[in-house]
Amino acid sequence: MRIIRRENIALIGFMGVGKTTCGQYLARRLGYDYLDTDQEIVKRAGQSIANIFKTQGEAAFRAMERELVYNTIPRLRHTIISTGGGLGANAEYVSVLKQYALVVHLHLPAEDIYERVKDNRSRPLLQTEDPLGRIRELLEQRLPVYHTAHVELTTQNRSLSQIVFQILLNYHHHAPRRRKK
Ligand code: S3P
Numbered sequence: 001m002r003i004i005r006r007e008n009i010a011l012i013g014f015m016g017v018g019k020t021t022c023g024q025y026l027a028r029r030l031g032y033d034y035l036d037t038d039q040e041i042v043k044r045a046g047q048s049i050a051n052i053f054k055t056q057g058e059a060a061f062r063a064m065e066r067e068l069v070y071n072t073i074p075r076l077r078h079t080i081i082s083t084g085g086g087l088g089a090n091a092e093y094v095s096v097l098k099q100y101a102l103v104v105h106l107h108l109p110a111e112d113i114y115e116r117v118k119d120n121r122s123r124p125l126l127q128t129e130d131p132l133g134r135i136r137e138l139l140e141q142r143l144p145v146y147h148t149a150h151v152e153l154t155t156q157n158r159s160l161s162q163i164v165f166q167i168l169l170n171y172h173h174h175a176p177r178r179r180k181k
Pocket of ligand 1: 013014015016019038049083084085086087122123124125
């Protein structure tokens with residue numbers, strides 16, 4: 001019998017839904033390590049995300065995400081992983097994440113996302129004339145992949161502790177998971 005242990009939790013979803021805040025809180029609650037893919041890329045590149053996009057282009061940033069998915073995430077144990085909004089929109093990456101973590105999609109309606117991100121200049125994809133339109137367009141493209149998560153939870157009108165409680169309920173229910181060969 002092969003035992004598949006899901007000893008990590010990965011949070012995916014659009015920019016601004018609360019992946020980083022929830023991830024940090026969850027890690028503290030469980031006494032787990034914490035890995036934020038954006039922060040890890042910034043650390044390794046020695047540059048902000050806005051600068052990576054500006055000087056090396058989006059493709060270079062996506063290659064750094066790929067490196068994390070294939071070379072870093074498979075080695076993690078007892079870690080909460082918060083992902084950048086584009087990472088969890090890549091079907092191939094989500095299927096890798098699902099092998100190593102309980103994957104939770106956090107979501108919000110486009111208007112709520114807009115309210116949360118509108119004054120923040122750190123997200124290059126939203127520096128356009130019509131950020132709300134861009135959010136709607138990207139959400140439409142990305143939702144089919146976000147929906148493949150093991151668990152989906154809204155963060156609308158929920159306190160941090162309510163969201164974390166729901167994630168923990170699911171985690172204790174799903175892991176460790178045993179499967180016959
Ligand atoms: C991106 C989301 C950002 C960051 C980059 C690209 C995206 O992360 O990875 O700006 O493609 O949605 P957050 O979801 O943490 O804002």
